[in-house]
Amino acid sequence: MHTTPAEHVPPAGRRRGRRRFDLHSTAMQFGLLAVLVLMVGLVARVAAGAIGRRPGWIAVLALLVVFVVLAVRRRRRRHSVARLARTTAEALDRATETALDELGPEPAPVAASAPPRAAETVPGTAAGPGEPVPAAEPTVVLPPHHPAIPLPDYDALDPYEFEQAVAALCERDGCTGVEVVGGAGDLGADVLAVAPDGRRVVLQCKRYSATNKVGSQDLQRFGGTCFTVHEAHLAALVTTSDFTAPALEYAEQCGILCLDREALLAWTVGSGPPPWGLAGAS
Known part of the structure; x- marks a missing residue:
């Protein structure tokens, strides 16, 4: 008498605890990760130029790196993947706009103002209120062809x-x-x-x-x-x-x-x- 071996059925508890491979979800995660990497590279490239001119951007980049690390640690949480990607994209967009604004054309240097000139008074006109009165200088009226010479003693x-x-x-x-x-x-x-x-x-x-x-x-x-x-x-x-x-x-x-x-x-x-x-x- 032949006995048919009983089919091995996995325990119900183990069957319910095993995750099923989801190709669509995995592809979406890798796509979001690729977009994230590209945007981080763009921000890093733009920020590299900004750091040379504005050292304060080092602190901004440090905060951004911390934010990305925290985001990567949370990426395994399936229910928060979409929200994390959206939040990260918005943060990167804001950082990119700020970096581009910082790298914009610098304002033209303001020309040094010329030192104020002493007030000039046209000969024959009286100085107005508050205007300096030029000191009277003795003049000798000479014909045009006569050079001015000091009067000898x-x-x-x-x-x-x-x-x-x-x-x-x-x-x-x-x-x-x-x-x-x-x-x-x-x-x-x-x-x-x-x-x-x-x-x-x-x-x-x-x-x-x-x-x-x-x-x-x-x-x-x-x-x-x-x-x-x-x-x-x-x-x-x-x-x-x-x-x-x-x-x-x-x-x-x-x-x-x-x-x-x-x-x-x-x-x-x-x-x-x-x-x-x-x-x-x-």
Whole structure:
């Protein structure tokens, strides 16, 4: 008598505890994991550039790594896979947007503002309330062709230096062939020059004090040689003092020009004409 072996039936408890392989669920888990890996790689690449420029992003990345590790540990819980993937995707999206914003164009550097300029006041206009009033500066009005020169202290010069100063005035005002010939045997001439109009100019220089006026005898000695010996077209006597009345009379008779202290200073600063420009010179 043959006995058919009884079929081995697994215990009910073991059959109910074994999990069944689900291909669809496994594929979805691997797909979500692949998307997660790609997004983590993108964020890591973007964040690598941000870290070089903003070190504070290191802390952000550290928090993100901790979050990913926790998420991986929870991925085995089947009922929370979908929710975990959605939450992770949203967190990665926010992190990616923040990283892109940080890597955006930096604001242009603000140009350094120029230091404030001192207030300027137009000549001839009064300063308004609260505006600085410019300090008044002494000015000397000179003709356009006259360079500004400091007013010399003629009283501090010796006779030879005074002759040099008068010669410099002649050169300044366009004379040529200027020569200082004063000294022993000068025959009354101290400075020789050729005026801009071509006339030969002969000057005698008297560096006298204010109380010592040029007298008629000085004019007579000069008048005896300026035209006949030096062949002057224009003769003038220049002094730091003044002339006596007889000296002025003789000079007018002989045609000699007289430049006293006031006329000399006017010539020096350019407010008065040079000897060859005086009215009546011929």
